[in-house]
Amino acid sequence: MVAIISLLIVIILSVLVTRVAAIALIHTGLSKESARFQSRSAFTGAGFTTNESERVVNHPVRRRILMLLILLGSAGVISVISSLILSLISVEEGGWLSLEMIVFITGLLGLLVLAQSKWIEDKLSNLINRALDRYTDLYVVDYHSLLHLADNYRVTTINVKELNWLADKKLKDLNLKKEGILVLGIERAGGEYEGAPRGDTTINSKDTVTVYGLASKIKSLSERKKGTAGDLEHDREVEEHESSRKKSSGKQDKMDSDSS
Numbered sequence: 001m002v003a004i005i006s007l008l009i010v011i012i013l014s015v016l017v018t019r020v021a022a023i024a025l026i027h028t029g030l031s032k033e034s035a036r037f038q039s040r041s042a043f044t045g046a047g048f049t050t051n052e053s054e055r056v057v058n059h060p061v062r063r064r065i066l067m068l069l070i071l072l073g074s075a076g077v078i079s080v081i082s083s084l085i086l087s088l089i090s091v092e093e094g095g096w097l098s099l100e101m102i103v104f105i106t107g108l109l110g111l112l113v114l115a116q117s118k119w120i121e122d123k124l125s126n127l128i129n130r131a132l133d134r135y136t137d138l139y140v141v142d143y144h145s146l147l148h149l150a151d152n153y154r155v156t157t158i159n160v161k162e163l164n165w166l167a168d169k170k171l172k173d174l175n176l177k178k179e180g181i182l183v184l185g186i187e188r189a190g191g192e193y194e195g196a197p198r199g200d201t202t203i204n205s206k207d208t209v210t211v212y213g214l215a216s217k218i219k220s221l222s223e224r225k226k227g228t229a230g231d232l233e234h235d236r237e238v239e240e241h242e243s244s245r246k247k248s249s250g251k252q253d254k255m256d257s258d259s260s
Contacts, residue, residue, distance in 0.1 A: 018043050021069050029060050030157075042066040043073035060226045154215045155184070162205040165230035166221070172199030179234065180241040181213035181221060217241075218236045 018039045025035035039054050056062045059233035073143050166174065171183060184193040203209060211218055217237065224230045 001152040014043065017069070017072055020128050021065055021125065024065050024123055025056075026064075027088060028059060030062070031055070037071060038062075038066065042069040045070065045073055074256060082125060083160075088234040148205060152215050153213065153216055155210065155212050156215075156218060157187075158209045158218070160203055160205055160207045160209060163226055164222075165202045165224035165226050165234070166204070167226065168202065168208065170202050174203070175238070176221070178241060179213075179217060179221070179237040180244075181211055181217055183209060183211055252259075 018036075021039040021043070022032075022035040025039060026032055030038070056066065065121040158164075158166065161184055176183060185193060186197050186201065186203060187193045187210070189204070192200065211221070219239065220233070222235055
């Protein structure tokens with residue numbers, strides 16, 4: 001029974017450690033999905049080699065977080081394996097319908113339910129946020145909420161191909177702001193990066209453009225081809241964005257009028 005309880009405790013601590021690390025990584029600017037993936041990868045020692053992992057390691061704060069995860073993970077994996085072996089021996093001695101097995105299965109199901117609970121996730125995230133803000137010098141900013149990424153807004157990249165509508169045009173000529181899309185930065189084919197580009201900046205083919213806006217509009221832009229058809233699609237998107245903006249402004253004016 002002691003081995004079963006020890007195994008459940010180790011699993012709970014492992015989940016808690018990766019959750020804390022994921023939230024800390026989110027505060028450094030990573031998306032929620034990327035932060036969870038990187039924290040679990042570092043803790044388990046899976047060692048996925050991706051461009052995203054390289055960018056995480058090159059960031060000094062993220063690197064410290066991952067180094068601590070790797071250290072804790074090496075001890076955690078050994079603890080899990082040893083506890084699991086002892087648990088299997090205990091189950092084998094008592095039979096698969098023993099009290100130990102019932103406790104083990106019940107504990108795992110309970111952990112699964114707790115892990116899927118949105119209420120517990122929100123409470124735990126708030127608690128971790130306060131602890132990070134109070135006991136660390138980590139710059140705590142929830143970029144996911146700040147940029148409304150849960151409301152179908154995205155920060156993502158577009159790989160500009162030769163026939164893409166964006167290729168070989170200046171930002172001021174593209175007029176993407178009128179579509180509701182902001183260009184945050186451009187990574188050139190040679191590796192140079194230009195942040196907060198101005199209107200005279202030209203987007204070249206093979207550039208990687210970082211943009212912010214509604215996911216549907218970004219997808220449409222990434223698939224848009226050069227030529228008259230692409231120009232007409234741009235005009236339609238501008239009209240749709242302006243119409244949506246006016247509707248939103250009208251609703252806000254009505255709410256202000258009703259409250260006054």
